[in-house]
Amino acid sequence: MGNLTLKSVSKSFGQVNVLKGIDLEVKDGEFVIFVGPSGCGKSTLLRSIAGLEDITSGQIVIDGKEVSAVPPAKRGIAMVFQSYALYPHLTVRDNMGLGLKQAGTPKAEIESRVQEASALLSLDPYLERRPAELSGGQRQRVAIGRAIVREPQLFLFDEPLSNLDAALRVQTRLEIARLHRRLKATMIYVTHDQVEAMTLADKIVVLNAGRVEQVGSPMELYNRPDNLFVAGFIGSPQMNFIDVDRLGESGYKTLGVRPEHMSLSRDSGQWSGKVIHVEHLGADTIVYMESEKAGLLTVRLFGEHAYAPDDVVYASANNGTTHRFDANGKAMR
Structure with a gap:
C-alpha cells in the first residue's frame, strides 16, 4: 500500500514545458520531499500525482495501478494544502468528517475515524469549535486530520507550514514527523524550505526547471x-564556490566548500581577506569576507567569535571536506 511510480511524466501549459520527463520511485511508507526554487515544477508535480492536473505524457502508477486517467477521488490519496480550506460554518468534528459523509460512509464509522484522528492530533478539546476560534497551527492540524480520516494510500502535502509563524512551523513539523512514524504511511511533501526537507525526509527529490537533479537521503x-545546483541548494548558508582559475589550479573548474567546513584565523590560512560583515x-x-584569490567567502563558526x-583574516577549508566540479558543473568523485 502506498507505492508510487512516475514514468517519464511530462506536463505542458501551451508552449511551456513545466515537467520534463520525471522518473521516480516512492516506496511504501517513505516520507519523500520535493524541493527546488520557485517555478521548478514541484507543486505541479504534486498536483499531477493527485489528479488535479492532467499530465501531457507519461504514467502515474499507484500500487501497481496506472491512474493517469483516474479522477482524484478514486486515486486513494488525500491532500493537505498551504491554505487550510476549512468550512468556517462547520465545527472541527464536521470539517474532519465531511469528506466521509459525502462519500456515504456510515455515521458510526465517521465518528470512530474522526475520534481516532482527533486523539492522534490532540484535537479532542477543539472538536466543537469552529475554524475562527482556532490558531493557525490548530487549523492546520484539522486539515491534516481531515486527510487522515480518509485512510489514504498516499498523503500529499503542498507547503503546509508556509502560513505559520516560525515557532508554529517548528512545532507542526515535529507533529508531522511523529504522525509519519505512527501511521507508517507514504507521504509526499512539497516545500521551498530546506530545513523542513532535511529534518523530515527519508528521501529528497531536488527539482530544477522541470527536471530531477538528484534523489537521495x-x-x-x-x-x-551530484552537481553545482544541488550543492548550492542544499545547506545553509550556501556552499562557497571558488573559480579555480583564480587559484591558479587545474584539473577541475570549481572548488566547493561549505561555510561550516571552514576555519578562520587572524594569523595564517589558505585565503587571506578582509571581513565585510558578521552575523x-x-x-x-x-x-563574510572578501578574499582577493577566492572572492566572497562565508565562514560559519560554532559559538560566539569577536x-x-x-578585520584581516585567513580562511581555510578543513581537510577532506572540499568538493570539485568540472566545467559542466558535474561533481568529480
Missing part, C-alpha cells in the same frame, strides 16, 4: 551532491 545530498547568532557566528568588519 538528506545526508547523501549534503555530503555528495552574531549566539549558537553560531557567520563571517570578528568585526575590516
Whole structure:
C-alpha cells in the first residue's frame, strides 16, 4: 500500500514545458520531499500525482495501478494544502468528517475515524469549535486530520507550514514527523524550505526547471551532491564556490566548500581577506569576507567569535571536506 511510480511524466501549459520527463520511485511508507526554487515544477508535480492536473505524457502508477486517467477521488490519496480550506460554518468534528459523509460512509464509522484522528492530533478539546476560534497551527492540524480520516494510500502535502509563524512551523513539523512514524504511511511533501526537507525526509527529490537533479537521503545530498545546483541548494548558508582559475589550479573548474567546513584565523590560512560583515547568532557566528584569490567567502563558526568588519583574516577549508566540479558543473568523485 502506498507505492508510487512516475514514468517519464511530462506536463505542458501551451508552449511551456513545466515537467520534463520525471522518473521516480516512492516506496511504501517513505516520507519523500520535493524541493527546488520557485517555478521548478514541484507543486505541479504534486498536483499531477493527485489528479488535479492532467499530465501531457507519461504514467502515474499507484500500487501497481496506472491512474493517469483516474479522477482524484478514486486515486486513494488525500491532500493537505498551504491554505487550510476549512468550512468556517462547520465545527472541527464536521470539517474532519465531511469528506466521509459525502462519500456515504456510515455515521458510526465517521465518528470512530474522526475520534481516532482527533486523539492522534490532540484535537479532542477543539472538536466543537469552529475554524475562527482556532490558531493557525490548530487549523492546520484539522486539515491534516481531515486527510487522515480518509485512510489514504498516499498523503500529499503542498507547503503546509508556509502560513505559520516560525515557532508554529517548528512545532507542526515535529507533529508531522511523529504522525509519519505512527501511521507508517507514504507521504509526499512539497516545500521551498530546506530545513523542513532535511529534518523530515527519508528521501529528497531536488527539482530544477522541470527536471530531477538528484534523489537521495538528506545526508547523501549534503555530503555528495551530484552537481553545482544541488550543492548550492542544499545547506545553509550556501556552499562557497571558488573559480579555480583564480587559484591558479587545474584539473577541475570549481572548488566547493561549505561555510561550516571552514576555519578562520587572524594569523595564517589558505585565503587571506578582509571581513565585510558578521552575523552574531549566539549558537553560531557567520563571517563574510572578501578574499582577493577566492572572492566572497562565508565562514560559519560554532559559538560566539569577536570578528568585526575590516578585520584581516585567513580562511581555510578543513581537510577532506572540499568538493570539485568540472566545467559542466558535474561533481568529480
